Amino acid sequence: MIKTPVCELLGIEYPIFQGGMAWIADGRLAAAVSNGGGLGLISAMNAGSDYLREQIRAARALTDKPFGVNIMLMSPYVEEVSRTAAEEKVAVVTTGAGNPAKYMQLWKDAGIKVIPVVASVAMAKLMTRSGAAAIIAEGGESGGHVGETTTLVLVPQVCDATQLPVIAAGGIADGRGVAACFMLGAQGVQLGTRFLVADECSVHENFKDKIIKANDIATITTGKRLGHPVRSLKTPFSRAYFKAEYSSISDEELEAMGAGALRLAAVEGDAERGCFLSGQIAGMVNKKQPAAEMIREIFEEAEIVLGGARQWIK
16 A cells, blocks of 8 residues: 555545645545545635635534645635634635735644645745645646646656645656655645545536536646746637737736636536636546545556556566
8 A cells, every 4th residue: 555754744535635626525425435445635725714614614524634724825715714724723725826925824823734735946945944744736737727847747846945844736647646756756636626526525516517528638727927827728719718818908907808718617617608628638537436435446547557667667
């Protein structure tokens, strides 16, 4: 069985995190992943403290295993949800879309392990100096907000830049991806897109079906003009947005075009107006199954791949 220092650090069975996906990563999914031996995460997204507290307590009703909260630092409610996470004393806080240094002492004082998501070596070094417990190095293959550097290139450079455990994210869906990330120096992995089709994931069935039907060229990146690129499935909405991005439309109009699109996809399954966030790995996701079964399958595959790695060495 695969064990890394991340397992001991967080009290989990497998070194795998479930991504903090807005409108998707709720208490039910987080609990299922944690019960399966990984680290489930609840997305605080753009909601306030009442929503987050409700989801934390929903997860606690379903699991006695460690789970965490993902806080998007661009959220208008970042101050209050940061305090809520501290008050609820969740096991882990992961962060995205910014620098969490302002809130790290608050969380650490509450006994929370802070594990920021980074897309660059410079940010990994800064988070190391700021007292992070580990680092999630996320490559541009991932769904949602993305950076420029790929996982294959980013992860080893982040591993070289910090003594902290590194969790690789972006472009991972099976045991081969896990094995590859371990070879790059990572001590764990984070998956988002594959967990979208978990039985316990409450996302609309249309979203799950789109992931299952996706192929290797099914995603598109939009939002570069506004400075926050986002990867999603190619749909009428994402194609229209991409076209508008290179038109004379104002930045304000472009920003407004995307308002509510993720909710339309995740909650309502609106195939025309919804933004279906997804990583490039969607083409390798081909079945729905319980989260715990996914995790076991992924690590059984990884053990086989790692065990056969020496076949090429003469």
